[in-house]
Amino acid sequence: MIYWWVEHTAEVQMEIEAPSEEAVFTDALRGLGELLADDGGGEQVRREVAVDGRERAILLVEWLNELVFLAETEDFVPEDVGRIQLSDHGLVASVCGHRGSPRHVVKGATYHRLAFERFGRGYCASVVLDV
Amino acid sequence: MSEPAQTGVRGFRPVDDVVWELPAAARADMRVPARVFADRELIGQIAADRSLEQLQNVATLPGIIGAALAMPDIHQGYGFPVGGVAATETPDGIVSPGGVGYDINCGVRLLALPLTMGDLDRGVEALVHEISRRVPVGAGHGGALKLRGSAFDRVLVQGPRILLAEHGIGTAEDVEHTESEGCLAGADPAMVSERARVRGSDQLGTLGSGNHFVEVQRVAKILDAQTAEAFGLREDQVTVLIHSGSRGFGHQVCGDYVRMMDAVHARYRIALPDRELACAPLSSPEGRRYMAAMACAANFAWGNRAVLVHRVRESVARILGPEVAEGTRQVYDVAHNVAKLETHDGRQLCVHRKGATRAFPMGSNEIPAAYREVGQPVFIPGSMGTSSFVLVGLPGAMKRSFGTTCHGAGRRMSRTGARRQITGAELRHKLEAQGIVVRCPSNRGLAEEAPFAYKDVERVVAVVEQAGLAGRVAQLVPVGVVKG
Numbered sequence: 001m002i003y004w005w006v007e008h009t010a011e012v013q014m015e016i017e018a019p020s021e022e023a024v025f026t027d028a029l030r031g032l033g034e035l036l037a038d039d040g041g042g043e044q045v046r047r048e049v050a051v052d053g054r055e056r057a058i059l060l061v062e063w064l065n066e067l068v069f070l071a072e073t074e075d076f077v078p079e080d081v082g083r084i085q086l087s088d089h090g091l092v093a094s095v096c097g098h099r100g101s102p103r104h105v106v107k108g109a110t111y112h113r114l115a116f117e118r119f120g121r122g123y124c125a126s127v128v129l130d131v
Numbered sequence: 132m133s134e135p136a137q138t139g140v141r142g143f144r145p146v147d148d149v150v151w152e153l154p155a156a157a158r159a160d161m162r163v164p165a166r167v168f169a170d171r172e173l174i175g176q177i178a179a180d181r182s183l184e185q186l187q188n189v190a191t192l193p194g195i196i197g198a199a200l201a202m203p204d205i206h207q208g209y210g211f212p213v214g215g216v217a218a219t220e221t222p223d224g225i226v227s228p229g230g231v232g233y234d235i236n237c238g239v240r241l242l243a244l245p246l247t248m249g250d251l252d253r254g255v256e257a258l259v260h261e262i263s264r265r266v267p268v269g270a271g272h273g274g275a276l277k278l279r280g281s282a283f284d285r286v287l288v289q290g291p292r293i294l295l296a297e298h299g300i301g302t303a304e305d306v307e308h309t310e311s312e313g314c315l316a317g318a319d320p321a322m323v324s325e326r327a328r329v330r331g332s333d334q335l336g337t338l339g340s341g342n343h344f345v346e347v348q349r350v351a352k353i354l355d356a357q358t359a360e361a362f363g364l365r366e367d368q369v370t371v372l373i374h375s376g377s378r379g380f381g382h383q384v385c386g387d388y389v390r391m392m393d394a395v396h397a398r399y400r401i402a403l404p405d406r407e408l409a410c411a412p413l414s415s416p417e418g419r420r421y422m423a424a425m426a427c428a429a430n431f432a433w434g435n436r437a438v439l440v441h442r443v444r445e446s447v448a449r450i451l452g453p454e455v456a457e458g459t460r461q462v463y464d465v466a467h468n469v470a471k472l473e474t475h476d477g478r479q480l481c482v483h484r485k486g487a488t489r490a491f492p493m494g495s496n497e498i499p500a501a502y503r504e505v506g507q508p509v510f511i512p513g514s515m516g517t518s519s520f521v522l523v524g525l526p527g528a529m530k531r532s533f534g535t536t537c538h539g540a541g542r543r544m545s546r547t548g549a550r551r552q553i554t555g556a557e558l559r560h561k562l563e564a565q566g567i568v569v570r571c572p573s574n575r576g577l578a579e580e581a582p583f584a585y586k587d588v589e590r591v592v593a594v595v596e597q598a599g600l601a602g603r604v605a606q607l608v609p610v611g612v613v614k615g
Contacts, residue, residue, distance in 0.1 A: 009206045009207040009543065010207060010213060058393070065386055069326060069379075072330055072379045073379075103573060103576075107382040108383075108385065108386045109386075110229075111407040111409065112208075112405060114406055130233045130382075
């Protein structure tokens, strides 16, 4: 599993390659967590998250936007995924993290150059975040 | 040796010294030409990222009029380029949430203090520090003014005017000296999601992060004495420039409607080269709903900047005295990211400005009476450590750019690229060595906004002046900055 950042003049573009669809969502959370990370040390919390979307690419945007919402409204800094279950119309997940001071404002995950595709034996995805 | 003037850049050909154009025939799906205001140096920088391709994508939108336009500070965005302008016909041309962006009505507001830098003397550090104490920065919430229910909705509908009436925030002159008097008509809170309310309810008076800032400045040079006098600016005067937007509230509104329009554009037979250009006809239910929700976010942003001004005046009162705070005037407030219904050449159009500033000339009824004989003020923030400019809208803007000019220096380097070249600590020392007081909780965030990550603001401003879009009035230099 891996994610990395592609140069973008103003925003940040995250690329992901992973062996399964679930792993794409897990890596996307870790990438966002890197952007939001503070110096840690806050209360550890677990959140149940449910988002809907019939298309995987849209679901990826909604997943990231849900985590942005939690960061902004509950000071939740995501760290990892405990459990994730995908269906044809959405996902439910248990997300681990801590309460802290999310470092960076991520305004939203965008549809620009959005992709979620099969790649070899796994999947790849691309999403641009407005920061 | 420079290239011949006729040489194109990615198919764009020079029309004159500061205009480059790609004809509509260049791509089968373009409905109008793509046109960039830039000199040869800037067009070279612009061509280094994908912004020209994004501008061509804008030229494909249904109902677009004239040309897809780009200001000299254009850079790659998502969907629309930042620095892009698109006017669509009403009632059946499209409106695109991505053409406004996530930070709806991100904008700048300039305050003029009734003292000179000489009067302020060593008070700069204390003032900047006090502002940093009173203005929450970074992600999320923390604004002292928390509004719920109908009190919150009244801000969405009326903007700063209701903050003045119900909370004593701002002055009547502040409201008058705000683009559209801080209130877009047609705002309907019923078109805004509950999640947007949750995000926005305690974000009035918060700065955010990224390129948002409060900057204390000195008027270094007056470049147009008559207009500067009308704007109430004089040499060596202390000014404060505030850059912020609609915060999480606006971000949620944009996200909600991009998703909604992405789901329906096939219904309206709209084919798009980029999904972030998601759009619907202005006359459609989705288009009307977006315009009503976007107006709420625009009014929220003007309310946010009004509360930020209130915090700055509180800081000025504590450090410099209440009489200085009372004499602190709002010169004007301009929006950068918005879609507005405007009349151009007798036609009502929907003008999308994404990282671009309205710049109406003298005589316009849309600008305050006090400025009507000179034109609308426009503020062009530089980058930390460089000059900012006060401009005035010129008649050429109405002829060439739907009454629009640039909004800043424009990024030319990615955030990671900036961090590779300098650390936040190094930049902080460098700025302090220039005599600029810096308050920023994040060294990483500071490095990402390094001055060299931006284009040369003086060159950008020179282009819009040469093109007749806006003229230079005053040059401002930073003496202190609070960043998110």
